[in-house]
Amino acid sequence: MADDILAVIEDLCDPGEIGELTRMLLSVPSPQTELFEDEPMVKDFVRKVVKPYLEGIGIPARLDGMGNLIATLGQGKPGIGLISYAMTAQAGSMQDAYIGQFVSGERYGYSSVCLRGRGSCEQKGALGAMLAALKVIAAARERLKGTVTFICSTAGETGRHDALHYLLENKGLQAEVAVIGLGTANEICLGNKGRVDVLVEVYGKACHSSVPHEGINAIEGAAEVLNILKELKPAATHPFLGKATFAPMSIESFPKATHTIQDKCVLAYDRRLLPGESPEGALAEIEGLLSRIKDYKIMVKKGPFMYPAEIGRESTAARCLARAVRAAAGREATYTYFNSALDAGLLNRAGIETLMFGPGDVKFAHTEEEVVPLEQVVEAAKVYAYAVLDYLRPKPIPGGMA
Numbered sequence: 001m002a003d004d005i006l007a008v009i010e011d012l013c014d015p016g017e018i019g020e021l022t023r024m025l026l027s028v029p030s031p032q033t034e035l036f037e038d039e040p041m042v043k044d045f046v047r048k049v050v051k052p053y054l055e056g057i058g059i060p061a062r063l064d065g066m067g068n069l070i071a072t073l074g075q076g077k078p079g080i081g082l083i084s085y086a087m088t089a090q091a092g093s094m095q096d097a098y099i100g101q102f103v104s105g106e107r108y109g110y111s112s113v114c115l116r117g118r119g120s121c122e123q124k125g126a127l128g129a130m131l132a133a134l135k136v137i138a139a140a141r142e143r144l145k146g147t148v149t150f151i152c153s154t155a156g157e158t159g160r161h162d163a164l165h166y167l168l169e170n171k172g173l174q175a176e177v178a179v180i181g182l183g184t185a186n187e188i189c190l191g192n193k194g195r196v197d198v199l200v201e202v203y204g205k206a207c208h209s210s211v212p213h214e215g216i217n218a219i220e221g222a223a224e225v226l227n228i229l230k231e232l233k234p235a236a237t238h239p240f241l242g243k244a245t246f247a248p249m250s251i252e253s254f255p256k257a258t259h260t261i262q263d264k265c266v267l268a269y270d271r272r273l274l275p276g277e278s279p280e281g282a283l284a285e286i287e288g289l290l291s292r293i294k295d296y297k298i299m300v301k302k303g304p305f306m307y308p309a310e311i312g313r314e315s316t317a318a319r320c321l322a323r324a325v326r327a328a329a330g331r332e333a334t335y336t337y338f339n340s341a342l343d344a345g346l347l348n349r350a351g352i353e354t355l356m357f358g359p360g361d362v363k364f365a366h367t368e369e370e371v372v373p374l375e376q377v378v379e380a381a382k383v384y385a386y387a388v389l390d391y392l393r394p395k396p397i398p399g400g401m402a
Contacts, residue, residue: 005389009328012136013385015378019115019245022128022377025049026117029102031090032157042087042154043067050131050152051087057135059150066166070173073137079146080320080391081178081352082134082384083164083343084127085156088119089366097370105373108364112375121360123156125372126181126380131357133384144188146392149173153343156275157212159195159307161346168350177317177353179387180344183360184336185378186329188321190355191310192338193241194273194345196282197249197303199266200225206255206263215261221296222265228289229269234282236274240337245272268303272339276311307345309354310337316351324387329379338362347400357383 021199030045037043046069054071056059061071091097097118105114115125134150151173155163182189202222207215226248234244247270253262271282279302287300311318313335322333338356347354359376 005386006327008139008389009136009385012139013132013251013378013381015374017033018128018132018378018381019374020054021131022115022125022374023100023102025100025124025128026115026120029098030086030088031118032087033090036158036161037066037154041089044057046086046152046154046219050127053131053174054134055164057138059134059138064167064170064172066163067154068118068163068167068172070167071134071150072147073134074147074392077144077235078174078262079148079176080388081149081151081173082130082181083151083153083173084130084181084295085100085123085153086106086127087154087156087158088123089157090392091118092366094118094368094370103371105371108369108371110373112373114373115377116369116371119156120370120372121183121362121364122367123182125183125199125360126358127152127375127376129380130181132381133388136385137388140389144345144392148388148392149175155343159306159341161343163304164346166344168346172202173352175352177320177391178347179321180342180354180356181358181384182342182356183358183362183365183372184338184356184360185361186325187336188318188325188355188357189338190313190318191241191275192308192342192344192356193338194279194306194308195341196271196273196279196305198269198271198283198286199301199303200269200286200290201268201299201301202265202267204261204263204296204298206318207261209259209261212261215263216296218262218265218296221293221298222251222253222267223252224293224296225267228292229286232286232289234271236277238274241274241339244274244277247269273308275308276397277308279305306341306343307349309342309344309348311348311353311355315353318354320387320391321355321357321383323390324383327381327390328386
């Protein structure tokens, strides 16, 4: 059966075609803006680029209320999910970020040609590989025992679970295991840190700054908060992810008026969470420390958050992908962990065993020279396709044809 699967993969995974597909994806801007998932460029990318491509290879797709794309192949019980993202970081200082270029990989430390463009090593290299894999899977759709659901989420750079949460709540994603397509240099990512934005609000009493004694200066209260929270050193550690961290990100005071003692300050902190920790537990620890402050009203609020994640090498999802790497890439799987917050934690909590895998090295992410090696994109396409066809146990394909 493995030989039959590989025959179909080798027949339909054409490097030139995959390269052109990925270049096309990179040529269409879909950056993060203040509108997040509602950004028209992101929604248009899904609706006008990804959806027509799928329909062109015979895969029907629909859009949900947040603009996420959902396409399901096969019949029977929910099987495996392939999750991709439409949104990239902003171009920033990167020149020609949205033209989609083939460039020599030598200057980036790669022997193969690379694709250059914003999102290449994070979202769009993996998206190109997943779309190429779906062409293979579609050729064998009648033989699938179970379903594969492909998602192109309108998220990707939001730092929150909203898009995937919407999918889960509305039954848009049903699966036993899932692979999130993000740049891991084609290593199997078994876990990642989570994150919660902690907002500390300090309330005082405004007055004219010529008579400061008539007010209560929230800035001075914020200084007390800063001093107390400097003591906070989260105790949690992880053998691969290191220590949990806590750091101030911003501070803002109100009202925005001259010569006015401020009656409100808002401090924002980044609390990174390790597997086993929760946003609620992190907030409770902070509230306990700040209870020492008696002269100011203090409120601790949970901002956007993402759950930490971890699954083992012997998990069903990891073993499935390791088999696919061995068969389709001709090598043994290697493993990694991410410091960044990702969607895997939410899916694991929902009972969908989830890991990350995809082409591209995140050291190039958000830089002026973001690239992904074409050979990694092609390899990822083969691995995705093999993982799905193997997990859903397709019937033998006579003569290696779909």
